[in-house]
Amino acid sequence: MGFAEKRGDYWRGRYKVPSGKQLTVVDENGKTIRFATKGEAQRAASEAENMHRRGDWRDPALGQGAFGEYANRWYEAQDLAASTMQNYRRHIEEHLLPEFENKALADILRTDVDLWEKKEKAVYAASSVKTWRSTLHLIFADAIDEGLITSNPAAKRRGRGKRAGRSHDRGPEKAITDALGILLVAERAALLSGRDDEFVAVVLKGYTGMRWGEIVGLETEFARPGSIRVEWQLYELDTGDLVRCPPKDDSYRAIDAMEWLTALVADHVARAKPTPCPCHGKTYVFRGQGVARTGDHQGAKLVDVARRAEVSTGTVSNVLNHPNRVTEAKRGRVKHAIADLGFVRGGAVSEHAAHWRRNGFATWLFTPAVSGWYPKKAPQQPRPVPLLGEPWPGVPARGRGASERADACWLPIAKGLTPHGLRHTHRTVMEDIGTEKVLMDRRMGHIDSSVSARYAHVTPGMRKRLMLGLTEQWETALDARLALCLTSPVRALNNLLLVRASMVQSPRHR
Template sequence: MGFAEKRGNYWYGQCKIAPGEHNTVVDANGKAIPFATKGEAQRAAADAENNHQRGDRRDPALVQETFGEYANRWYEAQDLAASTMQNYKRHIEEHLLPDFEDRALASILRTDVELWEKKENAVYAASSVRTWRATLHVIFEDAIDEGLITTNPAARRRGRGKRAGRSRGRGPEKVVTDALGMLLTAERAALLSGRDDEFVAVVLKGYTGMRWGEIVGLETEFARPSSIRVEWQLYELDTGEFERCPPKDDSYRTIDAMDWLAALVANHVARTKPAPCPCHGRTYVFRGQGTARAGGHQGAKLVDVARRAEVSTGTVSNVLNRPDRVSEAKRVRVEQAIADLRFVRGDAASEHAAHWRRNSFATWLFAPAVSGWYPKKAPQEARPVPLLGEPWPGVPTRGRGASDRADACWLPIAKGLTPHGLRHTHRTVMEDLGTEKVLMDERMGHIDGSVSARYAHVAPGMRKRLMLGLTKQWEKALDARLAMHSASPVRVLNDLLRTRASMIQSFRHRSMPCCRSRWRGPTRSR
């Protein structure tokens, strides 16, 4: 059997090729491989010995098939979802072929895979490298089924070669927020985009836990009076096209919606009047931003001027086209806002894209909303979102010299929060409310395969308690936002704040004792 041979401060692997005859483990160029530890040398020798024995029993042509040739054959034989095929193709072409393409499939050792993983970990996130190694593992498993190899060099052996326990490959903890954080994030995203769509989408995602593709692929017919039906998702391919496909893991489900959330979505649909998209011919609740606005901060928009001047967009349009219809005071305010923001007429894109782009939304709307910073993009470094401080919480300045004209910036809400983090947030909120696991799994689209889960069922009382709990969270967030400022430049939020303020005022009025009751004097004791 193979063994390790010590040479100075390193080891060579010696594999048995015939009785009493051993060869040193070599690389693809025939050069002996020095190993840092005795264990690595022994494992490499054992793998080389297995490869040698396999080669003696099989067709030499199969032994010489390279990884690249087999990977191409393997990929063409797959019949999976477009998203999965795209991911496999990216993993193979960008991360596996550069190291293994010209290697004979049977010559790849476990140590080769370990060295590749160590090299990738030095450049990429550990979670990504684990995903790529999993793809490599699947390819080798299928090669075993075809009889090309007998062992899987990408298989992990528990507790071997690790300096620490399971925490060694642990990724960063997911950032979550609370109800007020979701509300403020939604408001800022709407300010950055210049429309209400992003406000409604962020709130919907935070209070339902829907995946990003499910939000983008939500069709109007599935936004119902008391629920949201998850029937499809839109997956963005590398080609820029959107694939309409079932939700992840076939997690079809009906998500209960609070009355206020269902009304928020219904009013949004009634206000925007969405039309069928050109790519699928279906009507979706949300639409993308204009193609010229993919970054969300290139130039001032009409709505920015309206927010700065604290007037409607119709008033701004009248100032630009029919100034005689506008009072002098409003006209002066609008003209001053145009000067402050350096608004250029006709600069805003009038046509909206059919769907959101994941990168555009996450990078240029969501991330700046939660962190208060635009990301780095050559030639510009990362920088705070420049704002004109009035009206509160500020109007983003755009275009050339935006930072010089700004007089404020945002503080972080939950730095590091991602759109998918809202899904984690929703699960955390349900845990905090004491929601039963069976209802949480149904809402999130998760499957619990345990025996106990077969005996757990969702009862109406569970749904009612969750709806009441989420409604209280929403009302507390509105009250906290109302305490910060009584109005918002985002129209849909401004309407919500005014309604909430009116309800609070009405409640206080009913709770006050009546001042007109007649005084009857002291009660005479018997």
């Protein structure tokens, strides 16, 4: 039983704990409470002793450590995928520590977190702030498990402090396109890169819904007849390293591929003859673009001259090295193309990076293909992609004075479309052709844990109908592209157009 002890002009409460040690009644900061009367001290001591016996007593000194110290210790204790560790580190260092680093854990209140969230939303997207608050919630939850604090100040209370009506935190609707849009974007991306790799990759992404990391990390052994097996992805860290890791949420899956898509990928592999990359020792379907080729800062390449002159790259090489082997007419066309494009021998980078970089692909290939504009890049402002109008749909003019030599530019295809938007596009296309939800989820790598999903199963009939529907979309897009122009400077697409044109003209298709 607690007792009171006289200390000069005040009383203090004392009590004994099961270990036999005597403790003093203290406040939330760990300082001795000075009582004016003996009775008050004795009652407080008895209450503290009972709390000890019930296990409700908590050391006031707990939670007084700085949030920054605990957050750093918490991070070091995690053992997660490299991508997750990178995201946690970014959340903590860039958004949590600037606000809470020097505050004691126990002193951080819900109102402090709400105020921080409001300030962040004034600068960043609401979806990003929500993610950072989730990380903060997780840190506090572990602090509760360690007994450092008793409640989670980052926890959200439903319906408190919110405006009525529709959410104000909704982001803009994701931009999508259609089958013809996929084809045109793929063609433009290949024209910008000067090779067929980007054409095949964009079409593959648009017709499978694969994530970006899954496309970059697609190994040749998993590009199989009739299917694309998703076993790995390459995740790009802030350091620039590409980590080979399982697909997001362990969404291993086999994606059915139409005959024409299987052939497109197989022809690309046969043509590119990929070799094992130096960073992972694996052979990937796609390799990166030239190491130093971004936007229109570099000169035209040999393939650009060949496309402009409508000859093979071998013919251009012969004009440069063995002109007597080429007819006078072809020599003249090649020389005109060299002058038009500003081609400088040895000025283009022939070496290819092992893998695409997300920002480089999106900034210098995909976005200009979608919008027809290069982005702002100091010291240059946003500017249209300069084009030489022939052959259609135009060959990007490169090098010094490209804008002056250009005679056309591209119109936008789908404003705001991103590489991830092709994943949204694929899901929307499947919805449009009536694909069953269970098959869409499996193809996209999504998990539906509802009871109805547990009783739904993919059948061969579902898969066949989807393949037929996607093939019909593809053929309709090819027909629309043929109506625009019978040929393409992109070799892979040009071959497809020639085959499609011959099929449409045959008696069977009339």
